[in-house]
Amino acid sequence: MMVRAFLYFVATMVVLVIIGMFALNIWSEEVTEYTFTPDAEFVEQDALADNAYADPDMWYSRPGIGTNDPSRYQPAIAETENPLPRSEDEGTLVEQASKAGSRRMTAEEAEDAPPFAVFFIHPTSYIPTRFGEETANWNADFGNEEAEARANLFLRGLASPFNRAAEIWAPKYRQxxxxxFVTDKPEAEQAIDAAYRDVAQAFDYFLESVDEDRPIVLAGHSQGSLHLLRLLRERVKGRDVANRIAAVYAVGWPISLDHDLPVLPLPACERQNQSGCILSWASFADGGNPSMLLSRFQASPGFDGEERGDTPILCVNPITGFQNSTAPADDNKGTLVPNENLSSGELVAGAVGARCDDQGILRIGDPPAMGSAVLPGDNYHVYDIPLFWRNIQEDVVVRVREWAAANS
Structure with missing residues (x-):
């Protein structure tokens, strides 16, 4: 299972993000759009039944799934204090650590947290091209085996830092x-709207199912974060549920400080012991170029309806939990790194530092040798969450505790 999990996670995330939310510089924008934009007409999705999400098969993760729940994955801890090699070095840290042996986190090491519920929206796993065997439609259908298998594997690497929650809910949706995300065609917006409608319906069921006194953590990555930000505006803002949210992790999708954040119902997280706030970051090596990431985003209208322009984006350092801060690698408690042949993954402490630059990009120093999924321009989008796995796991607990103290 581990071999398959990490093979698919790394291999498919390479493809996914290269062709992902913004055109990257390995192809021209025109070629990227032609190759990865469906040539089919947009077909309006049939509305789901009102009780659709009462069916456990409509969820990747939810209470009752048991040991097969991908979000409950817990990696081993590497027994090494060596720093993660830079990309020009030979070997990998996990290869070294594996020779020394590894161990699982003990119950004593896992801090107790007040019971809380997580709603996690997975990133895009539906990626057929014009030249593939599968016909590319604008939205994935339920039951698409390849897309759903990828989504399960993504949740192992991206949702698992939230595994101290009493409940983790991750819905299937027609993403x-x-x-x-690489075209301005009107069908693109229609497809994103259709995906969001499924997510919104799943979120409503989640709220109905969770104890009304239980704090909530919202999280997502890439396309998942885009839908999450819309949920905040349309399903949270101005409603009682806003007071139940301990934290929002909208990772891998830029948030304009001037044109997006003021419209959202919660502020940015300015300190670690703050609850009811939003965290977001986009990871690049120090020499990495985020221009391709930012160009389309800056030219598009913000949540306030105004063009975003050249304004900074939100950066909350996942190591410190502070906005616009800096942390050395020694403060990173565990990066989730696959080994050389992708047969397993381990948490490596002290591997990568992080600092927010003036643009709001999270800089992680010289390019670390995380594997083949690093994107052109030293873009570590694929690893936004795995780079800081253990710090995120502990950050969630701190914010839930702060929420509980404030609402006791």
Whole structure:
């Protein structure tokens, strides 16, 4: 299972993010759009039944799934204090650590947290091209085996830092094709809207199912974070549920400080012991170029309806939990790194530092040798969450505790 999990996680995330939410510089924008934009007409999705999400098969993760729940994955801890090699070095840290042996986190090491519930929205796993065997539609269908298998594997690497929650809910939804994020065609917006409607319906069921006194953590990555930010505006803002949210992790999707954040119902997280706030970051090596990431985003209208322009984006350092801060690698308590042949993954402490630059990009120093999924321009989007796995796991607990103290 571990071999398959990490093989798919790394291999498919390489493809996913390269063709992902913004055109990257390995192809021209025109070629990227042609290759990965569906040539089919947009077909309006049939509305789901009102009780659709009462069916356990409509969820990747939810209470009752048991040992097969991908979000409950817990990696081993590497027994090494060596720093993660830079990309030009030979070997990998996990290869070294594996020779020394590894161990699982003990119950004593896992801090108790007040019971809380997580709603996690997975990133795009539907990526057929014009030249593949599968016909590319604007939205994935339920039951698409390849897309759903990828989604399960993504949850192992991206949702698992939230595994101290009493409940983790991760819905299946008819996600927008990855091509919807590299074109200005009207069908792209229609596809994203259709995907969001499923997510919103799942979120409503989640709220009905969770104890009304239980704090909530909202989280997502990439396309998942885009839908999450819309949930905040349309399903949270101005409602009682806003007071139940301990934290929001909208990772891998830029948030404009001037044109997006003021419209959202919660502020940015300015300190670690703050609850009811939003965390977001986009990871690049120090020499990495985020221009391709930012160009399309800056030209598009913000949540306030105004063009975003050249304004900074939100950066909350996942190591410190502070906005616009700096942390050395020694403060990173565990990066989730796959080994050389992708047969397993381990948590490596002290591997990567992080600092927010003036643009709001999270800089992680010289390019660390995380594997083949690093994107052109030293873009570590694929690893936004795995780079800081253990710090995120502990950050969630701190914010839930702060929420509980304030609402006791």
């Amino acid at each position: 927008a094709h990855v091509g919807a």
